[in-house]
Amino acid sequence: MALSGKRILLIISGGIACYKSLDLIRRLRERGASVRPIMTKGAQEFVTPLAVGALAADHVFTDLFSRQDEQDVGHIRLARDCDLVLIAPASADLMAKMANGLADDLASTALLATARPVLAAPAMNPRMWAHPATRRNAARLREDGVRFVGPMAGEMAESHEAGLGRMAEPLDIVAAAETMLEDGEKPLKGRKAIVTSGPTHEPIDPVRYIANRSSGRQGHAIAAALAKLGAEVTLVSGPVAIADPVGVHTVHVERAEEMRDAVLAALPADIAVMVAAVADWRVASAADQKLKKHPGESIPTLALTENPDILKTVGHHTMRPKLVIGFAAETQDVESNARAKLERKGADMIVANDVSPATCIMGGSRNSVRLIRHDGVERWPDLAKEEVAERLAALIAEHFHA
Numbered sequence: 001m002a003l004s005g006k007r008i009l010l011i012i013s014g015g016i017a018c019y020k021s022l023d024l025i026r027r028l029r030e031r032g033a034s035v036r037p038i039m040t041k042g043a044q045e046f047v048t049p050l051a052v053g054a055l056a057a058d059h060v061f062t063d064l065f066s067r068q069d070e071q072d073v074g075h076i077r078l079a080r081d082c083d084l085v086l087i088a089p090a091s092a093d094l095m096a097k098m099a100n101g102l103a104d105d106l107a108s109t110a111l112l113a114t115a116r117p118v119l120a121a122p123a124m125n126p127r128m129w130a131h132p133a134t135r136r137n138a139a140r141l142r143e144d145g146v147r148f149v150g151p152m153a154g155e156m157a158e159s160h161e162a163g164l165g166r167m168a169e170p171l172d173i174v175a176a177a178e179t180m181l182e183d184g185e186k187p188l189k190g191r192k193a194i195v196t197s198g199p200t201h202e203p204i205d206p207v208r209y210i211a212n213r214s215s216g217r218q219g220h221a222i223a224a225a226l227a228k229l230g231a232e233v234t235l236v237s238g239p240v241a242i243a244d245p246v247g248v249h250t251v252h253v254e255r256a257e258e259m260r261d262a263v264l265a266a267l268p269a270d271i272a273v274m275v276a277a278v279a280d281w282r283v284a285s286a287a288d289q290k291l292k293k294h295p296g297e298s299i300p301t302l303a304l305t306e307n308p309d310i311l312k313t314v315g316h317h318t319m320r321p322k323l324v325i326g327f328a329a330e331t332q333d334v335e336s337n338a339r340a341k342l343e344r345k346g347a348d349m350i351v352a353n354d355v356s357p358a359t360c361i362m363g364g365s366r367n368s369v370r371l372i373r374h375d376g377v378e379r380w381p382d383l384a385k386e387e388v389a390e391r392l393a394a395l396i397a398e399h400f401h402a
């Protein structure tokens with residue numbers, strides 16, 4: 001399924017294993033992927049562009065300085081217009097070029113120009129694979145984010161030698177490509193996130209409480225969006241009337257102090273998105289029994305005390321997540337208040353929104369936010385809260401892959 005509709009840029013470099021690339025093209029296409037081939041000069045000594053093109057049902061790109069293909073800077077287009085770059089076979093020579101950032105033919109230039117995931121299936125003589133130069137190059141490429149499938153141990157086709165160096169079988173390469181594409185859709189896989197959402201209820205007595213108009217819709221949508229990108233999410237939710245998001249571990253709390261405890265219990269984490277509208281104050285000493293109205297008695301006054309500042313606590317914690325994002329609900333001076341909050345609370349980013357009643361944001365289904373970072377402000381258009389969540393989750397994923 002992962003390959004269906006995916007565009008594979010297949011780079012074939014020179015080695016005996018090129019004959020297996022013909023079968024690989026068929027296997028990829030059987031699974032619904034389209035294959036756009038680039039062949040090095042070396043590869044064309046082993047299999048013909050005619051055979052590769054016929055199996056791929058596409059033009060075969062061979063020449064960096066092609067007048068026809070480069071009319072629209074074709075090497076950049078090839079590098080960009082694909083979901084995965086697959087090198088099979090990856091020769092010792094091409095790996096050496098890649099490891100050193102060389103770009104002296106179409107394959108190496110496209111590889112240097114691409115920002116897409118790269119999977120390499122090396123194939124070479126065991127002595128070439130074991131050579132310290134190739135070891136260094138492979139290690140460097142791994143550091144650069146290139147993934148490998150194979151090589152395998154076995155008999156070499158051309159030399160009657162045995163050892164590590166055979167190209168992985170086409171079906172194993174297909175499986176590795178599938179895994180890589182699935183991972184690409186889950187860029188936050190392996191990351192832990194804590195999200196808070198909703199209001200808090202601060203008791204006055206057993207039946208009355210201080211609350212606010214937060215519905216939890218924005219925080220819940222962010223938790224769901226992060227989970228969709230593969231993050232392991234703990235959602236700490238105040239009392240809300242909406243369902244727990246699917247695929248998220250939800251902890252229900254009432255009061256700010258409970259929320260803080262639940263957030264701290266969920267550390268360590270990579271990401272904290274503090275969306276909840278936490279009450280700034282609570283009643284200093286909530287009554288154990290319902291406060292009664294007695295004729296002739298004076299009206300009670302509520303003495304308030306400060307609640308814990310959860311964002312600030314997380315922002316300055318010894319186990320501070322790598323990325324701390326706070327929300328600022330303001331009714332005036334939105335940007336300057338949010339900027340002050342960014343500094344004070346030790347956050348990396350503040351998502352500010354104007355919650356004046358006229359905006360209908362608090363409790364509503366849409367949101368219009370400004371992203372305040374240390375280096376500037378980004379204004380987003382009016383969006384559904386789910387869209388804000390998706391954008392923010394994508395931005396978080398980008399942060400971890402930059």
Ligand SMILES: Cc1cc2nc3c(=O)[nH]c(=O)nc-3n(C[C@H](O)[C@H](O)[C@H](O)COP(=O)(O)O)c2cc1C
Binds near residue numbers: 016041090091
């Ligand atoms: C018969 C023959 C088989 C070869 N097999 C391989 C091989 O399996 N792997 C490899 O890295 N190089 C192999 N080579 C050497 C490469 O073809 C050579 O290094 C070439 O410059 C690679 O160019 P390319 O990386 O641009 O395709 C072979 C050469 C010959 C003549």
